[in-house]
Structures are given as C-alpha cells and as structure tokens.
Amino acid sequence: MTGLPPEAIGGIGTAILLAFIFLRVPIGIALSVVSIVGIYVLLGPRAAAGMLSEIPYDFTAHWTLSSVPMFLLMGFFCFHAGLTEGLFRLARYFLSWLPGGLSIASIQGAAMFSAVTGSSLACTAAMGRIAVPEMLKAGYDKGLSTGTVAAAGTIGSMIPPSIILIIYGVFVEAPIGTLFIAAFIPGVLTAVLYSVMVCIRASIDPSIAPKVNERVTTRDRLLAIRDTWPVGLLIVGVFGGLFSGVFTPTEAGSVGASLAFLISIAKRAMSWGVFKTAIIETLRTTASIFVIAIGAQLLTRFFALSGVTELLADFVSGQGYSQLQVILLIGVVLILLGMLLDPIGIMLLTIPVLLPVLETQAIDLIWFGVLMAKFLEIGFITPPVGLNVFVVKGIVGDLVPTHLIFRGIAWFVVSDAVTVTLLIAFPAIALWLPSVIGD
Structure with missing residues (x-):
C-alpha cells in the first residue's frame, strides 16, 4: 500500500516496537498494535481484520x-x-x-x-x-x-x-x-x-x-x-x-x-475466601499471559509476511x-x-x-x-x-x-x-x- 518493499515495512515495524518497549508501553499492547498496523499496511484492511479475528481464537483454543x-x-x-x-x-x-x-x-x-x-x-x-x-x-x-x-x-x-x-x-x-x-x-x-x-x-x-x-x-x-x-x-x-x-x-x-x-x-x-482468591489470581495471571501471547502470535504472522x-x-x-x-x-x-x-x-x-x-x-x-x-x-x-x-x-x-x-x-x-x-x-x-x- 505504501510502495515500500515488505522487508522495509517489517524493519520499520520492528523499530516502532522497540520504541514502544522503551517507552514502557505494555508488551502485549505493543506487540498487537505493531502487528495489526503492519499487516494492514502490507495487505490492507480486510486481511488485518481477518487475522485479528482468526489468530486470537486459534491460539486461545x-x-x-x-x-x-x-x-x-x-x-x-x-x-x-x-x-x-x-x-x-x-x-x-x-x-x-x-x-x-x-x-x-x-x-x-x-x-x-x-x-x-x-x-x-x-x-x-x-x-x-x-x-x-x-x-x-x-x-x-x-x-x-x-x-x-x-x-x-x-x-x-x-x-x-x-x-x-x-x-x-x-x-x-x-x-x-x-x-x-x-x-x-x-x-x-x-x-x-x-x-x-x-x-x-x-x-x-x-x-x-x-x-x-x-x-x-x-x-x-x-x-x-x-x-x-x-x-x-x-x-x-x-x-x-x-x-x-x-x-x-x-x-x-x-x-x-x-x-x-x-x-x-x-x-x-x-474456605470460600481461599477458593475465591485462588480463582481470581489464576484468571488475572492467565489473562495477562494470553494477551502477551496473542500479540506474539500476531507478530509472528507480521514478520513472516514482511x-x-x-x-x-x-x-x-x-x-x-x-x-x-x-x-x-x-x-x-x-x-x-x-x-x-x-x-x-x-x-x-x-x-x-x-x-x-x-x-x-x-x-x-x-x-x-x-x-x-x-x-x-x-x-x-x-x-x-x-x-x-x-x-x-x-x-x-x-x-x-x-x-x-x-x-x-x-x-x-x-x-x-x-x-x-x-x-x-x-x-x-x-x-x-x-x-x-x-x-
């Protein structure tokens, strides 16, 4: 879409990702944003939307x-x-x-x-x-x-x-x-x-x-x-x-x-308190891990395409x-x-x-x-x-x-x-x- 070769787009995306990391942007958000925008630039909005709907489900399932x-x-x-x-x-x-x-x-x-x-x-x-x-x-x-x-x-x-x-x-x-x-x-x-x-x-x-x-x-x-x-x-x-x-x-x-x-x-x-605390902490930790992992899956696809x-x-x-x-x-x-x-x-x-x-x-x-x-x-x-x-x-x-x-x-x-x-x-x-x- 930009006229740049895919490798150049991948390099720019990598540089932006590193900048996000040094700016202390949460890693899961940084991975996802760079990947989706990069795929959008490479293949267009339909492909980006398709991968955003497909990859998170395929991974978490x-x-x-x-x-x-x-x-x-x-x-x-x-x-x-x-x-x-x-x-x-x-x-x-x-x-x-x-x-x-x-x-x-x-x-x-x-x-x-x-x-x-x-x-x-x-x-x-x-x-x-x-x-x-x-x-x-x-x-x-x-x-x-x-x-x-x-x-x-x-x-x-x-x-x-x-x-x-x-x-x-x-x-x-x-x-x-x-x-x-x-x-x-x-x-x-x-x-x-x-x-x-x-x-x-x-x-x-x-x-x-x-x-x-x-x-x-x-x-x-x-x-x-x-x-x-x-x-x-x-x-x-x-x-x-x-x-x-x-x-x-x-x-x-x-x-x-x-x-x-x-x-x-x-x-x-x-006790009910122990059970509730364990469940909540499990959900919180699992969700945090999965958000990062989904971003990494998107990044894998972006890097492969670029x-x-x-x-x-x-x-x-x-x-x-x-x-x-x-x-x-x-x-x-x-x-x-x-x-x-x-x-x-x-x-x-x-x-x-x-x-x-x-x-x-x-x-x-x-x-x-x-x-x-x-x-x-x-x-x-x-x-x-x-x-x-x-x-x-x-x-x-x-x-x-x-x-x-x-x-x-x-x-x-x-x-x-x-x-x-x-x-x-x-x-x-x-x-x-x-x-x-x-x-």
Missing part, C-alpha cells in the same frame, strides 16, 4: 494451553491454603546445621514449592514471607537473606510445571512433557549450585550467615514431614503420572488442581556463525532484554525472530527451550527490572534497601553463569533424561 490456568490454580490453591508453609521448616530441620543452613533451606524449600507452581513470582512471594524474617532474625547478612529468596524463586521457571516452558512448547510445537522432563535435572542443578555457593561463602565468611544453634530432634523432623506430606503426595501424583505417561501435561494440570483442592479440604484449609524472519535467518547463515556463536549471541540478547522486560514478554517477543535461526542452525529445540528458560531466570533477578527482587522488596519494605538486594543476588548470578556454561558444554544434562524416559 489450543488445547495444550488449558494446562496453564490449571497449573496456576494448583499453585494458588497450595499457597493460599497454607499447604506449602511447612516446606521451609522441613528443609530447615534437615539442613540448618550446614554453613549458611537457613539460606540453603530457603533454596531447597523454594525448589520443592516450584514443583507445585509454574510461577517464579509466586514461589518468591511464598518463600519470602517465611524465610527472609527467619534469616534476618538469625543475624544473616541482609543482602544474602533477600538475595537468596529472590534467586531461589527463579527455580519456579525451570522445575515443572513451568509456565514458560508450556508457552515455549506451544509456540515452537515441541512436546510439553518432553520439555518438562528435560528441565528437571537443570532445575535441580540450579538448586544444588546455589546451595554449594552459599555453603562455600558462609564457610569462608561466617559473619554473613551465623551458625544457628537449635536442637532439632527426630520427632521435630517427623512432625515436619507429617505436615508437608500432602505436598509430596501432590508432586508424586501429578509428575509421577506425567513422566510415566499415565496422563498428558494438559491432564496433569487438571489432576494437580483437583488434588490440591481435595487435599486442602481434607486438611480443613479450604520477510523479516527469513531475512534474519539468511543473514545469520551467510555469516558462517557456528552453533555456539549463535547461542552465545542469543544469550547476550536475552540477558540484555531481561534488564528491561518481564521474562514471558521477552520469550514471546523473541521466539518469532529466533525460531527460523534455530531451525537454520539445526539447534535442538528441546535443549534450547531449557537453555532459554535459564537465561530468562537470570532476567528475573538482574537490574533494573528484576521482578523477583521487587517482590522481595515488597515483603521487607524499608528494612532492606533495594541496592542491597541486588548486591545479594550477584553471587547467584555467578552460579547461574556456571549452570549455563554446563548446559552449553554438556547438552546431555537436559537431553539425557528425556531419552531414558522416552525409551
């Missing part, structure tokens, strides 16, 4: 996506019914004797909570309310106390059920169950490396994590196990069935939400970059974007551009999905927009300045860099378990 609200509902039921409050206490009773034991208990408690929620923010909020006051009371360094919880919450993006991996799988048409299985070992590895790092730091400088002198009896440990066994039952029931092939990831979400509801009733922790993705893939191929160089370049871009945007927005913004490049380079999409989730985890805690950091800040208020929280997460970012290096050097860390279970 995708059966696999029904697992998103179900896994979120499972997590919110567990959180608001208080089923996860004992996880930190359980980890504390078994790990507090270690150097930095309360910090390590927070990490392991967050890892366990991650198995019943796909939200990093929910994991951070739940563990922060319980663990941070305990660490500060014990005289732990303020940066370490808050940084531990902010970083540990990111494990919720890796250990199944990960909402990020569900959305990624839908977009690249990769099996969700395989992605979940592939992410399990890297998620555990993240928790282990965090714990080892804290243990080493606390051994070198005990002042940052004074030893907790408390007598924990076998009875205390057994009582803690008794209080938290329903969460263990939920985890085993959902993911045992999922990994053994008894039900699909979509069915796993429904089973998980139902089990969480029934367990809450059995423990007399379910030839931007093909042009980028040809450019990368023409440069002769190796797989490693491509992965490192993508990692830098994701981390930089992580300093400005929320992780789901980053993923949905970049996948339409990256997918043709990944296919051209013959990069395994399962392995890359796990690696991308890891890069996005780093974005949860890097300044200036470290969402988990501000969740923790909301919990501690004026007690801990924001700059101290960011300082506290620095060593965890170093641990994440080690995890990323291992994942790139040894792809089998992510791909071995799916190959075993698949066989």
Whole structure:
C-alpha cells in the first residue's frame, strides 16, 4: 500500500516496537498494535481484520494451553491454603546445621514449592514471607537473606510445571512433557549450585550467615514431614503420572488442581475466601499471559509476511556463525532484554525472530527451550527490572534497601553463569533424561 518493499515495512515495524518497549508501553499492547498496523499496511484492511479475528481464537483454543490456568490454580490453591508453609521448616530441620543452613533451606524449600507452581513470582512471594524474617532474625547478612529468596524463586521457571516452558512448547510445537522432563535435572542443578555457593561463602565468611544453634530432634523432623506430606503426595501424583505417561501435561494440570483442592479440604484449609482468591489470581495471571501471547502470535504472522524472519535467518547463515556463536549471541540478547522486560514478554517477543535461526542452525529445540528458560531466570533477578527482587522488596519494605538486594543476588548470578556454561558444554544434562524416559 505504501510502495515500500515488505522487508522495509517489517524493519520499520520492528523499530516502532522497540520504541514502544522503551517507552514502557505494555508488551502485549505493543506487540498487537505493531502487528495489526503492519499487516494492514502490507495487505490492507480486510486481511488485518481477518487475522485479528482468526489468530486470537486459534491460539486461545489450543488445547495444550488449558494446562496453564490449571497449573496456576494448583499453585494458588497450595499457597493460599497454607499447604506449602511447612516446606521451609522441613528443609530447615534437615539442613540448618550446614554453613549458611537457613539460606540453603530457603533454596531447597523454594525448589520443592516450584514443583507445585509454574510461577517464579509466586514461589518468591511464598518463600519470602517465611524465610527472609527467619534469616534476618538469625543475624544473616541482609543482602544474602533477600538475595537468596529472590534467586531461589527463579527455580519456579525451570522445575515443572513451568509456565514458560508450556508457552515455549506451544509456540515452537515441541512436546510439553518432553520439555518438562528435560528441565528437571537443570532445575535441580540450579538448586544444588546455589546451595554449594552459599555453603562455600558462609564457610569462608561466617559473619554473613551465623551458625544457628537449635536442637532439632527426630520427632521435630517427623512432625515436619507429617505436615508437608500432602505436598509430596501432590508432586508424586501429578509428575509421577506425567513422566510415566499415565496422563498428558494438559491432564496433569487438571489432576494437580483437583488434588490440591481435595487435599486442602481434607486438611480443613479450604474456605470460600481461599477458593475465591485462588480463582481470581489464576484468571488475572492467565489473562495477562494470553494477551502477551496473542500479540506474539500476531507478530509472528507480521514478520513472516514482511520477510523479516527469513531475512534474519539468511543473514545469520551467510555469516558462517557456528552453533555456539549463535547461542552465545542469543544469550547476550536475552540477558540484555531481561534488564528491561518481564521474562514471558521477552520469550514471546523473541521466539518469532529466533525460531527460523534455530531451525537454520539445526539447534535442538528441546535443549534450547531449557537453555532459554535459564537465561530468562537470570532476567528475573538482574537490574533494573528484576521482578523477583521487587517482590522481595515488597515483603521487607524499608528494612532492606533495594541496592542491597541486588548486591545479594550477584553471587547467584555467578552460579547461574556456571549452570549455563554446563548446559552449553554438556547438552546431555537436559537431553539425557528425556531419552531414558522416552525409551
């Protein structure tokens, strides 16, 4: 309609999209507006109206996506019914004797909570309310106390059920169950490396994590196990069935939400207020994710019509970059974007551009999905927009300045860099378990 070549229109649209992002326009709105206007310019009003009516419905009607609200509902039921409050206490009773034991208990408690929620923010909020006051009371360094919880919450993006991996799988048409299985070992590895790092730091400088002198009896440990066994039952029931092939990831979400509801009733922790709050938060979070995802779907169509993705893939191929160089370049871009945007927005913004490049380079999409989730985890805690950091800040208020929280997460970012290096050097860390279970 303008006389410009499609590639030029795609380039202008990309520039406008980036301008919107830097102006802090909500990512879902920015993606949708740029895409619809771009399609209008390329093909005219009828095509733009047709895609606006077709793509949102086709995407939201995708059966696999029904697992998103179900896994979120499972997590919110567990959180608001208080089923996860004992996880930190359980980890504390078994790990507090270690150097930095309360910090390590927070990490392991967050890892366990991650198995019943796909939200990093929910994991951070739940563990922060319980663990941070305990660490500060014990005289732990303020940066370490808050940084531990902010970083540990990111494990919720890796250990199944990960909402990020569900959305990624839908977009690249990769099996969700395989992605979940592939992410399990890297998620555990993240928790282990965090714990080892804290243990080493606390051994070198005990002042940052004074030893907790408390007598924990076998009875205390057994009582803690008794209080938290329903969460263990939920985890085993959902993911045992999922990994053994008894039900699909979509069915796993429904089973998980139902089990969480029934367990809450059995423990007399379910009330109308808890039920209502969990439903509302699930609807709000799901709607936010879907708005962004619909915008990303529209952007994918706009880029395909304008030839931007093909042009980028040809450019990368023409440069002769190796797989490693491509992965490192993508990692830098994701981390930089992580300093400005929320992780789901980053993923949905970049996948339409990256997918043709990944296919051209013959990069395994399962392995890359796990690696991308890891890069996005780093974005949860890097300044200036470290969402988990501000969740923790909301919990501690004026007690801990924001700059101290960011300082506290620095060593965890170093641990994440080690995890990323291992994942790139040894792809089998992510791909071995799916190959075993698949066989």
